Amino acid sequence: MAVRVQREDFDMGAEVRRLTAGRVDVGAVATFTGLCRGVTGSTTIGAMTLETYEAMALAELGRIEAEARGRWPLQDVLIVHRYGRMEPGDNIVLVVTLSEHREAAFAAAEFLMDFLKTRAPFWKFEEAGGEGAWVAAKEADDAAATRWQAAEDGPARS
Template sequence: MSLSEVRIQTEDFDLSAEVAQLRADHPKVGGIVTFVGTVRDLNEGASVSEMELEHYPGMTEQSISAIIDQAKQRWPVFSALVIHRVGPLKPKDQIVLVAVTSAHRGEAFAACEFIIDYLKTEAPFWKKEQTPGGARWVDARVSDDDALKKWQVR
């Protein structure tokens, strides 16, 4: 059985508790790969005092679920979890957790990287940073688009 969960929330998450739950769900798990994204205090040469994340409720969860489904079609994973925070966040705050379980590490690493690459470019989130020069919206990075290209079917 393959499980997936998407949670969009304002509150922080506990990495250890989330991993423990994933391990408890499947006795055949041989590998768990996690990625945790955090708020940086510097972006594009400017100091960042706060980042606010907005999303489109309903559409965001559906979009992320579709990303997870694509990963499950490519690799034999047992479960995938995406927790993404919204609202105002400070430097060092956790933003996102992507966790994938599989029988083997290779599939778990690939699926986790795939999910985060798609999440960075395809999920409907908007980021606004507070800098000394005022508020600014964060545009997608060329490097994120480039990372996504490696997953395209040729």
């Protein structure tokens, strides 16, 4: 399965080894691992809880993954997104793209993360200083995703 939504932690190295085992058609592996931060600006974060509707998340991640496969020549893709309570330093998300060449692997990984941030149904609740608050969507994330709409094979170039 190319996409997973889970409470459990993941091991990036083990996931990459599993994807590349016995493969001789892969010339590039791009990975991105998102971690729970302990500091946001001047705020110290004690923990973060990600909530999701798992079936909806899997469906949307599948659509995003299929779109990346349609844009770039990829041998394989893996998206793992966690939900539940996480503390600073914990893994949150893993994106792995395999391609014959680095350009496609890098571009696809960046595309996937930009769209995960804006289209995947996850809601973030941060705990700081004994209080908690839901985190609003960021305009910068929307702008990052918008740039991909201008070109079929990558971000808009200016």
